[in-house]
Amino acid sequence: MSETRRVAIVTGGARGIGAATARRLAADGRAVAVVDLKESDAQSTVDRITAEGGTALAVGADVSDAEQVAAAVALVAERLGPPAILVNNAGVIRDNLLFKMSEDDWDTVMQVHLRGSFLMTRAVQEHMTSQGWGRIVSLSSTSALGNRGQANYATAKAGLQGFTKTLAIELGKFGVTANAVAPGFIETDMTRATAERVGMDFEEFKAAAAAQIPVRRTGRPEDIAATVSFLAGEESGFVSGQVIYVAGGPRD
Numbered sequence: 001m002s003e004t005r006r007v008a009i010v011t012g013g014a015r016g017i018g019a020a021t022a023r024r025l026a027a028d029g030r031a032v033a034v035v036d037l038k039e040s041d042a043q044s045t046v047d048r049i050t051a052e053g054g055t056a057l058a059v060g061a062d063v064s065d066a067e068q069v070a071a072a073v074a075l076v077a078e079r080l081g082p083p084a085i086l087v088n089n090a091g092v093i094r095d096n097l098l099f100k101m102s103e104d105d106w107d108t109v110m111q112v113h114l115r116g117s118f119l120m121t122r123a124v125q126e127h128m129t130s131q132g133w134g135r136i137v138s139l140s141s142t143s144a145l146g147n148r149g150q151a152n153y154a155t156a157k158a159g160l161q162g163f164t165k166t167l168a169i170e171l172g173k174f175g176v177t178a179n180a181v182a183p184g185f186i187e188t189d190m191t192r193a194t195a196e197r198v199g200m201d202f203e204e205f206k207a208a209a210a211a212q213i214p215v216r217r218t219g220r221p222e223d224i225a226a227t228v229s230f231l232a233g234e235e236s237g238f239v240s241g242q243v244i245y246v247a248g249g250p251r252d
């Protein structure tokens with residue numbers, strides 16, 4: 001089966017970790033659907049993949065909207081073929097200390113990370129189970145272990161770990177694995193926004209983070225893409241229900 005062109009879906013693939021992951025899976029020979037809120041944003045990743053010789057499709061969808069998710073998955077199945085790999089990567093932050101956190105900050109984070117991953121996975125699983133092969137990789141975070149100012153995000157990222165372990169139990173007999181990747185500090189627009197929020201220059205912010213990380217550097221989107229590539233690969237079929245921390249050290 002290693003020569004089969006499997007179809008992958010990467011949510012939040014317009015930039016950051018999602019874009020790097022979409023490019024990596026395309027380089028691995030997958031046909032990749034890049035899903036993001038705006039199709040035009042997803043198209044920029046698709047253009048890069050195409051220029052690099054890969055096959056990709058841009059799809060505009062909000063992962064927290066059940067109808068948009070169903071339409072997006074149907075479009076992917078029709079245009080690229082039945083999806084066999086799903087990377088639940090779309091994410092947002094709405095950081096604030098608990099006493100200042102609004103209900104909207106809480107709900108938005110739960111909607112995108114938890115409801116979004118649930119809806120996408122529910123929509124894609126029938127294609128995976130009918131093929132008897134599937135790989136689900138969800139983006140958790142070292143924040144799942146607790147992080148000041150992120151009660152909403154930490155809860156969602158810990159929730160995704162429980163979701164992953166349950167998927168592994170339910171779907172294993174159909175040849176489908178589910179794992180989570182929990183990044184530490186990765187250089188993306190998301191960490192750039194965090195630096196802005198705390199009033200620090202991004203380079204200074206990165207240097208401060210690197211000093212606390214055992215390998216003495218911050219992570220790059222390609223570090224995460226490489227780990228997702230393994231978990232989405234042909235040879236990882238006996239790895240399921242795991243959370244792999246990719247953080248330059250044991251946790252952050």
Ligand code: NAP
Nearest residue numbers: 012014016017037062063089090091141183185186188190
């Ligand atoms: P990013 O640069 O902010 O990119 C996130 C992408 O998700 C954006 O393209 C965004 O679209 C898209 N998105 C947001 N809400 C969406 C929705 N409802 N439906 C579809 N797409 C949506 O983030 P990143 O840093 O690459 O992070 C990617 C994932 O890794 C997230 O789950 C994040 O929580 C996790 N993570 C990141 C780090 C880190 O240090 N960067 C660490 C641990 C975990 P718009 O641009 O239109 O908003």
